[in-house]
Amino acid sequence: MQRTDFIKKPLFTVDSVLFTVQDNVLKVLMVKRAELPYRGTWGLPGGFIDIDLDQNTDMTARRKLAAKTGFEPNYLEQLQVFSGLERDPRGFSVTLAYYALVAYQAVASNIETVEMACWIPVSELTELAIAFDHLQIIELARQRLQQKTLYSMIPIFCLPQQFTIGQLMAVIEAIIEKPIQRKSLMRRIEASEMFEVSNEKTTSGGRFAQLYSLKPDANIINFERNLSV
Amino acid sequence: MQRTDFIKKPLFTVDSVLFTVQDNVLKVLMVKRAELPYRGTWGLPGGFIDIDLDQNTDMTARRKLAAKTGFEPNYLEQLQVFSGLERDPRGFSVTLAYYALVAYQAVASNIETVEMACWIPVSELTELAIAFDHLQIIELARQRLQQKTLYSMIPIFCLPQQFTIGQLMAVIEAIIEKPIQRKSLMRRIEASEMFEVSNEKTTSGGRFAQLYSLKPDANIINFERNLSV
């Protein structure tokens, strides 16, 4: 018979992989660790639950992200729990990892002013010293994001409220690292009935592009087929 | 400046939703709670991490399930973390929920002998007193299982190593609660190249059915389309 308050408790933290797409490149928000362990290396934004502040772990993730970016992400979803004895030198640890999406435009101005936080292209992460198993976590988050991009419209959360098909297409291609058919994307936008049209807009030299935005009451649907592997 | 060992730590537990299919009905393993809170009501099998026994949370789930069934599940995957102040009267709690699959045949004999554990059809859960938010957890697990059944072969983990297409079809239909086309299932088995054939076998009055089994080195693939909604 053990009393639960005598059981050795593992360290429990909440970390987030915040993605954005800038200049057709998928980037992750990394923060320079100010404390031990792994002081001075790059790690994911996150920390401990504060029971007085957070109603649940989603709030922990949001709070920690807001502290670094000044904004809450457009999209936030649980990724997976990582646990074990080896992943943290302080002992057995349990980390709930989230992945999140935000429009680069939304945080571009704030991010500069904040303490050691930085958007790093996912392709360049291997060149850096990354704390804990955060590299693995990011890799899994990237896979999940890629997979989900094949059958849903989540990439819109990397864009401003109003966006063009060209922009969406560019973001999708940055995420899955493969070209897609503009036509297929338009068919999906049409068929999903999730979006409404607005006025016009030009980006660079070219014809005006239709602006789309998510309908206020739209429920995000999943398509029954994936885009090409 | 807070020292981490002074931060109020939430209660962290690992619970599992263990599914099986018996007589074309999807069932969940529930255990009668012997202790407070919710003593005497039905709850999910689970408990606290034992840092000395468990290398990670997967092991916690497996260990707790083995204690109730005498077997490890054929399939185990993280579902989601549930957290909050209201879900446990003892205070802020964090539960990592898994969902798992097992062949009914494998545990049929053992389950009887074990302490208050019982297979309960998911459709009959609402008639019982269920502890905590375990009803919600089961519902989410069921949705995930249904969804995954549409684009993968996980239902095979509800069957013995060798199974017929008829059995697999019955399990799938029990999970998604809709009829499917035998032909579509056979096409998928063929296309996936995940299975190998064995000898023959009869079930009830009818032609012998081909027995299939997962290839030893097979990697479980996902199909690019869902079965019919």
Added chain:
DNA sequence: AAATATAGTGTCACTGAGACACTATGTCAA
């Protein structure tokens, strides 16, 4: 030998993605 039950095949229709040529409409430079 016929009825019945389950296993498995042949094949056509339908849906939605891929490919790609073609049209539409804007900017920019000569």
Added chain:
DNA sequence: TTGACATAGTGTCTCAGTGACACTATATTT
């Protein structure tokens, strides 16, 4: 003003995989 260029959007054929369902195959039972 005009033509090159760039981006937006359409038309349409092909292709793969699922749904539907009739049909064949092979076992048991009566």
